[in-house]
Amino acid sequence: MDLLIKQARIKDGEALQDVAIDNGKIIEIAPEISGEAKEVIEADGRVLIPGLVESHIHLDKALIADREPNKSGTLQEAIQVTAKLKPTFTEEDIYSRAKQALEMIISHGATAVRTHAEFDPAQGFTGFNTIMKLKEEYKDLIDMQVVAFPQEGIFKAPGTEKMMYEAMEMGADVVGGIPYNDAPANEHIDLIFEIAKKYDKDIDLHQDFADEADDTSIEYLCEKTIKEGYEGRVSVGHLTALHAMEPERLAKVIDLMVKAQINVMPLPATDLHLGARNDQYNVRRAVTPIRKLRDAGVNVALATNNIRNGFTPYGNGDLIQIAMLAVPVGHLGGADDLPTVLPMITENPAKALGLKDYGLAVGKKADLVLLDTKAVATALIDFPERSYVIKNGKVTVKVDKKVNILR
Numbered sequence: 001m002d003l004l005i006k007q008a009r010i011k012d013g014e015a016l017q018d019v020a021i022d023n024g025k026i027i028e029i030a031p032e033i034s035g036e037a038k039e040v041i042e043a044d045g046r047v048l049i050p051g052l053v054e055s056h057i058h059l060d061k062a063l064i065a066d067r068e069p070n071k072s073g074t075l076q077e078a079i080q081v082t083a084k085l086k087p088t089f090t091e092e093d094i095y096s097r098a099k100q101a102l103e104m105i106i107s108h109g110a111t112a113v114r115t116h117a118e119f120d121p122a123q124g125f126t127g128f129n130t131i132m133k134l135k136e137e138y139k140d141l142i143d144m145q146v147v148a149f150p151q152e153g154i155f156k157a158p159g160t161e162k163m164m165y166e167a168m169e170m171g172a173d174v175v176g177g178i179p180y181n182d183a184p185a186n187e188h189i190d191l192i193f194e195i196a197k198k199y200d201k202d203i204d205l206h207q208d209f210a211d212e213a214d215d216t217s218i219e220y221l222c223e224k225t226i227k228e229g230y231e232g233r234v235s236v237g238h239l240t241a242l243h244a245m246e247p248e249r250l251a252k253v254i255d256l257m258v259k260a261q262i263n264v265m266p267l268p269a270t271d272l273h274l275g276a277r278n279d280q281y282n283v284r285r286a287v288t289p290i291r292k293l294r295d296a297g298v299n300v301a302l303a304t305n306n307i308r309n310g311f312t313p314y315g316n317g318d319l320i321q322i323a324m325l326a327v328p329v330g331h332l333g334g335a336d337d338l339p340t341v342l343p344m345i346t347e348n349p350a351k352a353l354g355l356k357d358y359g360l361a362v363g364k365k366a367d368l369v370l371l372d373t374k375a376v377a378t379a380l381i382d383f384p385e386r387s388y389v390i391k392n393g394k395v396t397v398k399v400d401k402k403v404n405i406l407r
């Protein structure tokens with residue numbers, strides 16, 4: 001064995017387990033495993049989970065909040081200040097910031113990430129190329145999917161359509177889009193599907209990010225997904241307009257989403273910060289209805305979106321903090337609800353990203369996190385330290401901290 005984890009808590013109410021790892025795979029899970037291992041981790045009853053999966057983030061725009069603050073806190077100003085800053089981004093600048101943000105999420109237990117990488121005729125492929133470089137550089141620490149993302153729109157920014165195809169030729173893993181920031185939205189969606197089908201790639205859209213539900217394209221997206229046979233291959237971030245839909249319409253939309261097998265990434269840190277800024281009283285939460293989506297069978301994956309920029313002026317790359325933010329926001333703290341949240345940063349995003357051999361089971365990739373807590377039921381609310389992060393069977397992060405109370 002390359003690695004043996006001794007006496008880890010995998011399920012509450014069951015015996016502690018040893019986990020044997022060799023050649024990057026889990027080869028045995030049992031109450032006691034004997035034999036020689038190159039490295040042994042004494043879990044001492046601490047909780048072992050599959051690696052965290054960051055399913056929606058913008059590494060190329062991280063850590064710029066201090067350069068041009070979004071003083072109004074609105075989505076419109078966030079887009080404006082970021083567009084103003086982008087021409088000042090150099091390859092060295094993007095590399096330094098994105099690397100710092102990437103190491104934040106790795107240190108907090110992420111073993112896979114999907115990052116949106118921007119390009120447009122004004123800035124070219126500087127950011128996109130830098131993210132592709134980091135993907136290769138950090139491949140032994142984290143699996144990275146890069147989304148070709150046209151933040152400024154496609155039709156609104158002539159020349160971007162050609163760049164979308166170029167980005168796919170350059171190795172982008174996923175076709176991104178932003179229908180609400182382009183016109184007409186349905187034609188934007190049509191083009192995204194055209195590109196995705198040409199390269200046989202999945203789709204990930206920034207979808208219906210608005211306080212109201214007056215002008216949405218989610219229905220069209222679902223119908224298009226079904227028509228093109230892309231069920232299960234389309235993900236959407238934000239989707240905040242759903243919170244403003246009246247119940248009868250919302251039920252129909254969710255039913256359509258279930259049929260299209262749309263994956264949804266709520267982004268509570270960003271959506272709470274930017275949403276409902278014009279509400280004068282009884283201010284709305286402005287987050288997509290997580291409970292209703294979950295209860296209907298929609299695959300829901302919580303994600304970070306941004307770290308310290310005009311869209312989200314805080315954050316440290318910790319998905320457990322994001323998940324805990326979603327708990328009170330989405331009324332997910334009840335006895336029956338809380339157990340459904342941890343999968344929203346592990347199994348659910350892994351499914352959305354199509355990760356192969358993911359999970360804590362024999363034969364799966366050994367992408368694991370040992371949490372400094374003793375019960376799975378409280379693994380989130382304890383805000384536990386990530387004692388060990390294991391990627392492909394190798395320890396990539398180790399935290400050995402002790403707190404001493406002096407009397």
